[in-house]
Amino acid sequence: xxxxxxxxxxxxxxxxxxxxxxxxxxxxxxxxxxxxxxxxxxxxxxxxxxxxxxxxxxxxxxxxxxxxxxxxxxxxxxxxxxxxxxxxxxxxxxxxxxxxxxxxxxxxxxxxxxxxxxxxxxxxxxxxxxxxxxxxxxxxxxxxxxxxxxxxxxxxxxxxxxxxxxxxxxxxxxxxxxxxxxxxxxxxxxxxxxxxxxxxxxxxxxxxxxxxxxxxxxxxxxxxxxxxxxxxxxxxxxxxxxxxxxxxxxxxxxxxxxxxxxxxxxxxxxxxxxxxxxxxxxxxxxxxxxxxxxxxxxxxxxxxxxxxxxxxxxxxxxxxxxxxxxxxxxxxxxxxxxxxxxxxxxxxxxxxxxxxxxxxxxxxxxxxxxxxxxxxxxxxxxxxxxxxxxxxxxxxxxxxxxxxxxxxxxxxxxxxxxxxxxxx
Amino acid sequence: xxxxxxxxxxxxxxxxxxxxxxxxxxxxxxxxxxxxxxxxxxxxxxxxxxxxxxxxxxxxxxxxxxxxxxxxxxxxxxxxxxxxxxxxxxxxxxxxxxxxxxxxxxxxxxxxxxxxxxxxxxxxxxxxxxxxxxxxxxxxxxxxxxxxxxxxxxxxxxxxxxxxxxxxxxxxxxxxxxxxxxxxxxxxxxxxxxxxxxxxxxxxxxxxxxxxxxxxxxxxxxxxxxxxxxxxxxxxxxxxxxxxxxxxxxxxxxxxxxxxxxxxxxxxxxxxxxxxxxxxxxxxxxxxxxxxxxxxxxxxxxxxxxxxxxxxxxxxxxxxxxxxxxxxxxxxxxxxxxxxxxxxxxxxxxxxxxxxxxxxxxxxxxxxxxxxxxxxxxxxxxxxxxxxxxxxxxxxxxxxxxxxxxxxxxxxxxxxxxxxxxxxxxxxxxxxxxxxxxxxxxxxxxxxxxxxxxxxxxxxxxxxxxxxxxxxxxxxxxxxxxxxxxxxxxxxxxxxxxxxxxxxxxxxxxxxxxxxxxxxxxxxxxxxxxxxxxxxxxxxxxxxxxx
Numbered sequence: 001x002x003x004x005x006x007x008x009x010x011x012x013x014x015x016x017x018x019x020x021x022x023x024x025x026x027x028x029x030x031x032x033x034x035x036x037x038x039x040x041x042x043x044x045x046x047x048x049x050x051x052x053x054x055x056x057x058x059x060x061x062x063x064x065x066x067x068x069x070x071x072x073x074x075x076x077x078x079x080x081x082x083x084x085x086x087x088x089x090x091x092x093x094x095x096x097x098x099x100x101x102x103x104x105x106x107x108x109x110x111x112x113x114x115x116x117x118x119x120x121x122x123x124x125x126x127x128x129x130x131x132x133x134x135x136x137x138x139x140x141x142x143x144x145x146x147x148x149x150x151x152x153x154x155x156x157x158x159x160x161x162x163x164x165x166x167x168x169x170x171x172x173x174x175x176x177x178x179x180x181x182x183x184x185x186x187x188x189x190x191x192x193x194x195x196x197x198x199x200x201x202x203x204x205x206x207x208x209x210x211x212x213x214x215x216x217x218x219x220x221x222x223x224x225x226x227x228x229x230x231x232x233x234x235x236x237x238x239x240x241x242x243x244x245x246x247x248x249x250x251x252x253x254x255x256x257x258x259x260x261x262x263x264x265x266x267x268x269x270x271x272x273x274x275x276x277x278x279x280x281x282x283x284x285x286x287x288x289x290x291x292x293x294x295x296x297x298x299x300x301x302x303x304x305x306x307x308x309x310x311x312x313x314x315x316x317x318x319x320x321x322x323x324x325x326x327x328x329x330x331x332x333x334x335x336x337x338x339x340x341x342x343x344x345x346x347x348x349x350x351x352x353x354x355x356x357x358x359x360x361x362x363x364x365x366x367x368x369x370x371x372x373x374x375x376x377x378x379x380x381x382x383x384x385x386x387x388x389x390x391x392x393x394x395x396x397x398x399x400x401x402x403x404x405x406x407x408x409x410x411x412x413x414x415x416x417x418x419x420x421x422x423x424x
Numbered sequence: 425x426x427x428x429x430x431x432x433x434x435x436x437x438x439x440x441x442x443x444x445x446x447x448x449x450x451x452x453x454x455x456x457x458x459x460x461x462x463x464x465x466x467x468x469x470x471x472x473x474x475x476x477x478x479x480x481x482x483x484x485x486x487x488x489x490x491x492x493x494x495x496x497x498x499x500x501x502x503x504x505x506x507x508x509x510x511x512x513x514x515x516x517x518x519x520x521x522x523x524x525x526x527x528x529x530x531x532x533x534x535x536x537x538x539x540x541x542x543x544x545x546x547x548x549x550x551x552x553x554x555x556x557x558x559x560x561x562x563x564x565x566x567x568x569x570x571x572x573x574x575x576x577x578x579x580x581x582x583x584x585x586x587x588x589x590x591x592x593x594x595x596x597x598x599x600x601x602x603x604x605x606x607x608x609x610x611x612x613x614x615x616x617x618x619x620x621x622x623x624x625x626x627x628x629x630x631x632x633x634x635x636x637x638x639x640x641x642x643x644x645x646x647x648x649x650x651x652x653x654x655x656x657x658x659x660x661x662x663x664x665x666x667x668x669x670x671x672x673x674x675x676x677x678x679x680x681x682x683x684x685x686x687x688x689x690x691x692x693x694x695x696x697x698x699x700x701x702x703x704x705x706x707x708x709x710x711x712x713x714x715x716x717x718x719x720x721x722x723x724x725x726x727x728x729x730x731x732x733x734x735x736x737x738x739x740x741x742x743x744x745x746x747x748x749x750x751x752x753x754x755x756x757x758x759x760x761x762x763x764x765x766x767x768x769x770x771x772x773x774x775x776x777x778x779x780x781x782x783x784x785x786x787x788x789x790x791x792x793x794x795x796x797x798x799x800x801x802x803x804x805x806x807x808x809x810x811x812x813x814x815x816x817x818x819x820x821x822x823x824x825x826x827x828x829x830x831x832x833x834x835x836x837x838x839x840x841x842x843x844x845x846x847x848x849x850x851x852x853x854x855x856x857x858x859x860x861x862x863x864x865x866x867x868x869x870x871x872x873x874x875x876x877x878x879x880x881x882x883x884x885x886x887x888x889x890x891x892x893x894x895x896x897x898x899x900x901x902x903x904x905x906x907x908x909x910x911x912x913x914x915x916x917x918x919x920x921x922x923x924x925x926x927x928x929x930x931x932x933x934x935x936x937x938x939x940x941x942x943x944x945x946x947x948x949x950x951x952x953x954x955x956x957x958x959x960x961x962x963x964x965x966x967x968x969x970x971x
Contacts, residue, residue, distance in 0.1 A: 024809055024876045039806045046796035057767045066774040073772040076709035089760045093753045103805040108742045149885055157491040157888055164887045188579040195878045200808045202738045206666020209739040226812040226880045228572050231499040234883030
């Protein structure tokens with residue numbers, strides 16, 4: 001309650017200081033500034049009309065009341081007045097429509113773009129493919145936010161940096177470049193929205209939509225999925241990091257050569273956001289995210305930290321001694337965590353699925369209890385509504401496959417990382 | 425069509441009451457073909473659904489009170505948003521207006537009942553079954569529909585056992601609406617008392633006539649859209665699946681071809697109620713009666729050619745986006761005419777501010793705010809920023825809550841003395857009005873800000889910068905919800921005949937045939953057509969023949 005009062009006081013006292021909290025961002029593109037100007041223009045038109053109409057109405061309410069002895073007039077129509085108040089709004093609307101149409105046509109003109117990024121929406125993450133280079137990665141809610149957003153997590157969202165607005169792998173883009181995005185989706189409708197770029201478009205499965213932007217200022221710009229896409233619709237943010245052109249070139253050049261396991265993730269530097277598709281990317285980022293939180297949050301997320309450490313410690317084993325088998329107990333323990341992170345939203349912690357046609361139960365599933373190669377292939381490649389999980393490490397996939405094959409009454413043997421590696 | 429009253433076997437001894445025994449009393453309500461009984465049933469049903477849908481809204485607002493997930497799973501949250509909308513639209517607002525139409529249209533145009541009384545009974549009694557099916561989806565495996573009231577595929581096709589129940593429930597609601605609409609059209613066009621020409625009809629009757637045509641035009645479209653969803657899910661069609669040559673966006677076109685006229689179905693009768701209340705309490709004729717009728721008809725026509733403004737971000741050719749932007753902006757013209765006419769009606773009147781008038785004035789003020797945000801949303805390039813944010817949530821709640829629902833509440837206060845024969849408690853009514861109005865604004869006004877600042881709609885959790893506005897909105901929502909128990913108490917008191925006896929005229933400035941019959945209105949009214957005197961129609965028409 002005290003926060004409510006502070007909020008009220010704060011909002012009443014300092015509207016100017018909190019402009020971004022009250023209003024649409026001006027943004028960092030020519031388009032976003034045009035959109036903002038149109039928004040303010042139509043807003044002030046509405047304010048002026050509102051003040052006029054409500055002024056007359058409330059004057060009448062106060063002055064023309066029976067208790068003040070007002071006698072009713074008997075006029076009830078006036079063709080002149082009615083024509084005037086039909087024509088004037090019409091003229092205002094035309095004045096408004098002309099600049100709006102101009103902006104709309106500029107927004108739809110994707111010609112002359114200098115690079116293209118294909119964006120695919122999944123339940124519930126984004127895939128980015130840079131069509132002019134080899135850069136290709138997935139981007140999902142940052143683990144620190146993901147831990148805090150669980151029901152009764154006990155973590156105060158205020159202690160999490162950029163709660164719900166941070167991802168593991170940011171979309172890195174150059175400034176001063178006309179960038180075309182090709183938008184599609186794999187399963188259901190999503191919408192890709194970054195307010196600072198004034199870009200929002202639905203991602204439609206089976207169709208490709210084009211949008212474009214040209215960012216003026218380096219910086220980090222955050223957005224979210226804007227089209228209801230199921231259970232975790234609120235948890236698939238978008239983070240764009242705009243870099244000066246030369247830094248962007250360096251980033252692209254280092255992208256392929258950079259050893260994935262060495263990726264240093266540190267929120268302050270461009271390198272930090274290097275998308276990594278290789279082993280450990282997810283959890284390395286998680287570790288740093290946890291570190292950057294205050295101690296209370298790290299304590300709360302110790303479960304997540306454990307995963308990170310377990311993963312980090314077992315990495316050399318997976319990389320160097322592929323022949324060395326990992327014990328079933330380790331695989332099961334790791335697998336349970338990987339499952340909770342990646343699979344449980346659809347297939348449920350109980351393994352019973354969501355009784356929806358597309359989220360089948362894993363208990364007794366022919367794929368989970370049958371040939372391991374089929375299951376590994378499906379985890380790697382995805383199928384129908386299930387996205388591909390190829391960005392997980394061999395050991396993570398082996399763990400989660402082992403976990404599903406030996407939980408909830410399933411009893412179908414152990415899968416080692418080598419088997420996953422063989423199928424990549 | 426034979427005269428309705430011919431069918432009543434209880435014609436001579438009145439309707440059964442509880443003192444005649446529970447069985448007789450229950451059968452009276454189940455088998456009734458009396459427009460007043462059915463109006464009462466519709467209104468109570470609407471009231472019940474208002475509380476059920478409201479409870480779901482409070483689940484939503486409780487979860488959104490602060491950031492983080494405290495109470496419900498995100499999937500259940502999505503079920504709440506979808507069910508809240510379906511129940512409020514199809515269960516609360518539409519039956520509320522049908523209830524008012526049942527009660528008032530025959531009494532306003534001077535006929536004894538609706539033209540098709542048995543169809544009327546059927547139309548009502550479908551609804552409890554439809555909503556039992558809909559609400560019971562909360563208890564089936566997989567839970568209730570969670571893809572929003574708009575049911576966009578492919579997401580809606582992920583609904584589990586609830587899916588066929590949802591679609592069957594919608595079909596039943598559609599049948600109910602269509603029968604009701606046909607009844608209204610047939611009654612108004614055939615059964616007006618001699619002298620009640622079309623351009624002498626009260627505005628409420630006019631707006632309902634136009635609404636009824638909209639219903640007949642678009643409810644079958646909704647039925648078609650949801651049937652295509654059904655065959656896509658169970659019969660291997662691919663209307664909305666690209667893999668089979670279909671297009672998910674086609675559903676949106678079909679849905680909003682229904683959905684936008686539906687928006688006006690939810691608001692045109694409200695215009696009629698407000699146009700009836702304001703002249704009464706301003707003691708002055710409605711300004712610009714003819715232009716009100718033409719504006720209503722224009723809005724109805726435009727409602728068919730603006731649907732894709734709900735889909736600016738879905739992807740359309742530029743020409744289509746421009747067309748839908750311009751046509752949508754045009755709606756501001758006839759809507760503006762209506763607002764100007766209401767203000768001109770108040771101007772130099774002799775106003776008093778009983779509860780119905782308070783609701784009507786709040787309607788003009790707050791609905792217009794919703795209209796302004798609607799005009800902003802019409803600007804396609806800016807809509808890309810507003811679309812699917814809390815700005816949109818603020819917009820449509822401003823036109824639906826202080827719009828449609830305030831009009832229903834105002835109408836109930838206005839006609840309650842005529843229905844019950846007693847005056848409601850005016851002090852309680854004013855408390856209800858002021859609490860409701862204050863809390864509505866506390867709830868929905870901050871949503872404009874959170875939406876502009878970037879909060880998407882239909883999310884169960886949000887970034888911390890939206891926390892203050894959400895906390896305020898949640899406080900407002902609980903205040904709004906609990907204020908409605910005052911309304912419930914007032915209506916129950918009136919039904920129990922507790923209060924001062926009402927006169928036939930009830931309000932000093934009231935004109936219209938409904939005020940020429942005693943209060944409470946007899947079970948059967950106007951079994952012989954009344955003489956339509958100038959005094960009862962001049963309040964709404966332009967030839968002031970009286971002194």
